Amino acid sequence: MANPEVNWSANYTYRAGIVRPRSITEVQALVKGATDASPVRALGTRHTFNDVADPGASGTLINLSELPSRVIVDAERRIATVTAGLRYGDLATALQEQGWAVHNLASLPHISVAGAVATATHGSGSGNGNLSTTVAGLTFVDGSGELVTLRRGDADFDGAVVAFGSLGIVVELELDIVPSFEIAQTIYLGLPYENVSEALDLAYSVSVFTDWSPAAVNQLWVKALVPEADEAGAALAGGTALHEASARELGATPALHKLHPIASVDAAATTAQFGEPGPWHERLPHFRLDFEPSAGEEIQSEFLLPRRHAQAAIAALVAETEAITPLILVSEIRAIAADGLWLSTAFTTGGDEFADGAVAFHFTWKRDQAAVEIATAVVEKALAPFGARPHWGKVFTDTAGVPGLYPRWADFRALVAKYDRRGVFRNDYTRALGL
Numbered sequence: 001m002a003n004p005e006v007n008w009s010a011n012y013t014y015r016a017g018i019v020r021p022r023s024i025t026e027v028q029a030l031v032k033g034a035t036d037a038s039p040v041r042a043l044g045t046r047h048t049f050n051d052v053a054d055p056g057a058s059g060t061l062i063n064l065s066e067l068p069s070r071v072i073v074d075a076e077r078r079i080a081t082v083t084a085g086l087r088y089g090d091l092a093t094a095l096q097e098q099g100w101a102v103h104n105l106a107s108l109p110h111i112s113v114a115g116a117v118a119t120a121t122h123g124s125g126s127g128n129g130n131l132s133t134t135v136a137g138l139t140f141v142d143g144s145g146e147l148v149t150l151r152r153g154d155a156d157f158d159g160a161v162v163a164f165g166s167l168g169i170v171v172e173l174e175l176d177i178v179p180s181f182e183i184a185q186t187i188y189l190g191l192p193y194e195n196v197s198e199a200l201d202l203a204y205s206v207s208v209f210t211d212w213s214p215a216a217v218n219q220l221w222v223k224a225l226v227p228e229a230d231e232a233g234a235a236l237a238g239g240t241a242l243h244e245a246s247a248r249e250l251g252a253t254p255a256l257h258k259l260h261p262i263a264s265v266d267a268a269a270t271t272a273q274f275g276e277p278g279p280w281h282e283r284l285p286h287f288r289l290d291f292e293p294s295a296g297e298e299i300q301s302e303f304l305l306p307r308r309h310a311q312a313a314i315a316a317l318v319a320e321t322e323a324i325t326p327l328i329l330v331s332e333i334r335a336i337a338a339d340g341l342w343l344s345t346a347f348t349t350g351g352d353e354f355a356d357g358a359v360a361f362h363f364t365w366k367r368d369q370a371a372v373e374i375a376t377a378v379v380e381k382a383l384a385p386f387g388a389r390p391h392w393g394k395v396f397t398d399t400a401g402v403p404g405l406y407p408r409w410a411d412f413r414a415l416v417a418k419y420d421r422r423g424v425f426r427n428d429y430t431r432a433l434g435l
Helices: 024-032 088-097 113-118 193-199 234-249 307-318 369-386 409-419 428-432
Strands: 017-019 040-043 060-063 071-074 079-083 135-141 147-151 169-176 182-189 205-210 219-225 277-279 298-306 328-336 358-366
Touching: 024 060, 024 135, 024 169, 040 113, 040 169, 071 088, 079 088, 088 113, 113 169, 182 234, 193 205, 193 307, 219 234, 298 307, 298 369, 307 328, 307 358, 307 369, 358 369
Parallel strands: 017 060, 040 060
Antiparallel strands: 071 079, 079 169, 135 147, 135 169, 182 219, 182 277, 205 219, 205 328, 298 358, 328 358
């Protein structure tokens, strides 16, 4: 793991000191003591790749990992109340022990719940919203140091869930839960680029991995729901056969050995493959909680655009292979359902191009900051015609263009003014966005 002063990949060094309060009262005191000249920001598991969390040299980073951890399940309401600093892997383990689940997980189970929610981090699946869509309520310390609780249906709720720390320090979340379920994961090879969009609908969760070389994508990861099997296991066998037949029709064939998304990397850290059924929290992430998937020597960028433009965007990126492929470790393509959270990268008004959902283009680059910024600018230019939105916590260069990608941006600015009147959560990142 990286030192506390740097992020997970060590491409960004935090300028502020870090404090770890042990109670919400301590968090409130820290916020009350902050000023616009000495701001505070929340710091999660440091899986961001830019300065979104950094309040600057005169500020303070508040890490919530030492708040008392809790996962309280309300089975009747199908809600779990959780501490904001909890990692998704730990949340998932606690839920599974009680027979419950969240609908989806991101690639890494090591990320914090509040950090993932605040940046609209996501898993995969045409019918699955990103992780922020499970939020039924949130409690945060606002700029005056007071506790604010907002729940689904409240006037400010849709603008407050994805807010990358601009409204306050989130200390607790209420999440929608569902009964525990099983997933079987199968890896395929050789999928032609022209069939990627169709392949994204093969199962509950699908990921396509590529290095953007022209021949074909590298890997197709299919995570299928496991139906309740009869005594002979007929239902399970039939479900597996269904997506395998469809994958073959699309030109892909099953992998013969266990794989890591980066073909040259040992696959020990990856979750079980070959259609072996297992609980949701041990299959939906690509990597196991008890392993670090890499040393973090990478930089990430990601862009989400309307699902209907997926194939055109793929063609635009393949055309840039000379700029992308030499620097890329791996790129991932995933589908995500649309939602109504104002700053979600899958936000839709219901009548715009995002109404059919989003497709995410994720880039894991070699750790060369200057080269990555140049390559990311190439990607941004290629995807600009499709209205691509950058992931809030990853590398992007066209900051000025971001507000125009969100129809409710002016409304969000009003929320910032309402909940942070003293400017104690503002930093270089928010100022660059005009907040």
